[in-house]
Amino acid sequence: MPASVDLTYGEARTFRPLRFDRVKADSKDAARDVESVLELVLPKPNGSHHRVHEAMRYAVFAGGKRLRPLLVLNCARLFGVEPHRALRVAAAIEALHTYSLVHDDLPCMDDDDLRRGRPTTHVAFDEATAVLAGDALLTLAFEVLSHPDTHPSADIRCQLVSHLAKAAGNAGMIGGQMVDMEAANHPFDAPEVVSLQRMKTGALFEFSCEGGAILAGALASDREALRDYARDFGLLYQITDDLLDVVGTSEQTGKTVGKDQRQGKATLVSILGVDGARKEAERLAASAADKLDRFNDKADVLRELPFFLLDRES
Amino acid sequence: MPASVDLTYGEARTFRPLRFDRVKADSKDAARDVESVLELVLPKPNGSHHRVHEAMRYAVFAGGKRLRPLLVLNCARLFGVEPHRALRVAAAIEALHTYSLVHDDLPCMDDDDLRRGRPTTHVAFDEATAVLAGDALLTLAFEVLSHPDTHPSADIRCQLVSHLAKAAGNAGMIGGQMVDMEAANHPFDAPEVVSLQRMKTGALFEFSCEGGAILAGALASDREALRDYARDFGLLYQITDDLLDVVGTSEQTGKTVGKDQRQGKATLVSILGVDGARKEAERLAASAADKLDRFNDKADVLRELPFFLLDRES
Numbered sequence: 329m330p331a332s333v334d335l336t337y338g339e340a341r342t343f344r345p346l347r348f349d350r351v352k353a354d355s356k357d358a359a360r361d362v363e364s365v366l367e368l369v370l371p372k373p374n375g376s377h378h379r380v381h382e383a384m385r386y387a388v389f390a391g392g393k394r395l396r397p398l399l400v401l402n403c404a405r406l407f408g409v410e411p412h413r414a415l416r417v418a419a420a421i422e423a424l425h426t427y428s429l430v431h432d433d434l435p436c437m438d439d440d441d442l443r444r445g446r447p448t449t450h451v452a453f454d455e456a457t458a459v460l461a462g463d464a465l466l467t468l469a470f471e472v473l474s475h476p477d478t479h480p481s482a483d484i485r486c487q488l489v490s491h492l493a494k495a496a497g498n499a500g501m502i503g504g505q506m507v508d509m510e511a512a513n514h515p516f517d518a519p520e521v522v523s524l525q526r527m528k529t530g531a532l533f534e535f536s537c538e539g540g541a542i543l544a545g546a547l548a549s550d551r552e553a554l555r556d557y558a559r560d561f562g563l564l565y566q567i568t569d570d571l572l573d574v575v576g577t578s579e580q581t582g583k584t585v586g587k588d589q590r591q592g593k594a595t596l597v598s599i600l601g602v603d604g605a606r607k608e609a610e611r612l613a614a615s616a617a618d619k620l621d622r623f624n625d626k627a628d629v630l631r632e633l634p635f636f637l638l639d640r641e642s
Numbered sequence: 643m644p645a646s647v648d649l650t651y652g653e654a655r656t657f658r659p660l661r662f663d664r665v666k667a668d669s670k671d672a673a674r675d676v677e678s679v680l681e682l683v684l685p686k687p688n689g690s691h692h693r694v695h696e697a698m699r700y701a702v703f704a705g706g707k708r709l710r711p712l713l714v715l716n717c718a719r720l721f722g723v724e725p726h727r728a729l730r731v732a733a734a735i736e737a738l739h740t741y742s743l744v745h746d747d748l749p750c751m752d753d754d755d756l757r758r759g760r761p762t763t764h765v766a767f768d769e770a771t772a773v774l775a776g777d778a779l780l781t782l783a784f785e786v787l788s789h790p791d792t793h794p795s796a797d798i799r800c801q802l803v804s805h806l807a808k809a810a811g812n813a814g815m816i817g818g819q820m821v822d823m824e825a826a827n828h829p830f831d832a833p834e835v836v837s838l839q840r841m842k843t844g845a846l847f848e849f850s851c852e853g854g855a856i857l858a859g860a861l862a863s864d865r866e867a868l869r870d871y872a873r874d875f876g877l878l879y880q881i882t883d884d885l886l887d888v889v890g891t892s893e894q895t896g897k898t899v900g901k902d903q904r905q906g907k908a909t910l911v912s913i914l915g916v917d918g919a920r921k922e923a924e925r926l927a928a929s930a931a932d933k934l935d936r937f938n939d940k941a942d943v944l945r946e947l948p949f950f951l952l953d954r955e956s
Binding site: 376379380381384431434454455456457459462467468470471475481489492493496497499502505509520523524 | 694745769774778789795808812817820
C-alpha cells in the first residue's frame with residue numbers, strides 16, 4: 329500500500345455524495361456561530377494576568393473543525409432548541425476540548441510542537457502558561473454551562489454540568505488519556521483500543537450529542553439513540569484520525585504525522601491494517617446513520633456526517 | 643532578626659488563648675469528616691486507568707490542614723445547614739485546592755519536590771500523571787457540586803458551580819498563579835502583592851466562606867460579611883505562609899522553605915519586613931473577627947481562627 333494522500337472511499341463516494349455540500353455549508357455556519365459565542369465568553373486580555381487570557385484565545389482561535397459544536401447544534405435542532413442556547417453548550421464543549429489538546433500536547437504528555445498548523449500553546453507561550461490556560465479553559469466550560477443564559481432551568485444547567493464533568497473526568501476523557509499514555513509499546517488488542525478510544529475521545533462526542541437533547545428535556549430513549557450514534561461516530565472519527573497519521577501529511581492535517589508508529593502505539597489501523605480499518609470505518613458510518621431512524625429529515629446532516637468524515641483530509 | 647522557629651505572637655497569645663483548644667478540636671473534626679466524604683467521592687483505583695485514581699488519592703490524602711473545609715463547615719453552621727451538604731461542598735473545594743497544589747508544584751511551575759512532608763505528585767508518579775490527576779480533581783469538584791446529594795435545589799447547586807468556577811478560574815486563582823509566575827524579580831509593591839494574593843489564594847477562601855451561605859440561601863448582606871471576613875483571613879493566611887517560608891523549616895512546614903527569597907519574589911514579608919508583616923497579620927486577624935459582628939456565638943470558631951493562624955507552625 330503506497331502512502332497515498334488520497335483518502336477516497338470509492339463506495340461511500342458513489343453511494344451518497346449528493347448531500348456533502350449541505351454538510352459542508354452547515355459545518356461552516358456552525359464554526360462561525362460558535363466562534364462568535366467563544367469570542368464573547370472567553371475573557372478579553374486584561375490586567376496583570378493578561379498572558380493567560382492571550383494563551384486561552386491563541387489555543388481556541390487556532391482554527392479547528394469545530395466538529396463537536398456541529399454535533400451539539402444538529403442534535404439540539406432535532407428537538408427545536410433555541411440556537412443561542414445550543415451555541416453556549418457548543419462553546420463550553422469546544423473550550424473543554426481545546427483544554428484537552430493544550431494539555432495533551434505538553435512535553436510531558438504527547439510532546440507535540442504543531443497543532444492546527446501552528447506552534448502548540450506551550451511552544452508559542454511557555455509550559456507554565458499552557459498548563460494554566462488549559463486549566464482556565466476547563467474551568468470556563470463549567471462557568472458557561474452553569475450561567476442562566478445557557479438555559480432558564482437550573483435543573484437542566486445542572487444536568488449539563490454533571491454530564492460534562494463525567495464525560496471529561498477520570499472515568500471518561502482523562503482516564504482515556506491516562507491509558508493512552510501507557511499505550512506506547514503495550515500490546516493492546518482491538519477491544520482494548522476501542523475501550524480506550526471510547527473514553528479518550530468518545531465520551532466527549534457522546535456528551536456533544538446528548539447535550540442538545542438535555543437542553544430540550546428530551547425523552548430518555550431519544551437521548552440513548554443519540555449516545556449510540558455518538559459512540560459509532562466517535563470510533564469512526566478516531567479511525568480516520570489514525571488513518572491520517574499513517575497516510576496523511578503534516579501540510580494536510582496541520583499536526584505531526586507518523587507518531588503512532590514511531591511511539592509503537594496500537595491503533596485500529598495498526599491492528600486491522602489500512603484497508604481493514606477503512607472497511608471498519610465504513611461499517612461504523614452506516615451503523616451511526618442507522619441509529620437516527622427515529623428522527624425525521626431534521627437528522628439529515630447528522631446522517632451524512634459520518635460518510636463525510638470518511639473523506640476527511642485533515 | 644534571627645531565623646527563629648518561634649512564631650509566637652506575644653500579644654495574640656496573651657490576648658485570646660483560651661478558645662484555641664476549641665479551634666483545634668473543631669479543626670480535627672472537620673478534617674476527619676471531610677476526609678470521609680473525600681473517600682467516598684474520589685474514584686477507587688479501577689480499570690486500566692487506575693494510575694490516575696491512585697495519583698488523585700495520593701495528592702488528596704497527603705494530610706493537609708483542611709482549612710478550607712473548616713471554613714465551609716463553620717460558615718454553613720451559622721445558618722443551620724445540614725452538615726452532610728456542607729461536607730460535600732467542603733470536599734469539592736478541597737479536591738479543587740489539591741489540584742492547584744499538584745499543578746503549581748510541576749517542574750514548569752514552582753518546581754517543588756516536597757509537599758505536606760512527602761514527595762510531590764509528579765515526583766511520586768510522573769509529570770503526565772500529575773497533570774492528569776490535577777485535571778481530574780478539578781473536574782471532580784464540579785461533578786460533586788452538581789450532584790443532587792449536595793443540595794435538593796438545582797438553583798443552589800448551579801450557584802455553587804458558578805461561584806466556584808469564577809473563584810478558581812482565569813479571573814481568580816488561575817489568574818493569580820499567572821501573575822505569581824511572573825513575579826520573580828518583578829518589583830511588585832504592597833498593593834500589587836495584595837491584589838495577586840487576593841486572586842491566587844483569596845478567591846478560594848472567599849468561596850469557602852460564601853459556599854456555606856449559598857447552601858442556606860442566605861441574605862446578600864450575610865454573604866457579603868462572610869466574603870469580607872474571608873478577604874482578611876486569606877491575606878492573613880498568606881502572610882503567615884510567607885513568614886514560614888522565611889523563618890520556618892522544612893521539618894515544620896512539610897515543604898521547601900526559603901523559596902521566595904531565592905526566586906526574588908516580592909511578598910508582604912519582603913516588603914514590610916518580618917516584624918511589619920507580623921503586625922499586619924495581627925491587624926488582619928482583628929479586622930476579620932470584626933466582620934462577624936452580625937453573627938452570634940455560633941461564629942466563635944470563625945472569630946478565633948485568624949488568631950490561631952498567627953501561631954501556625956506549618
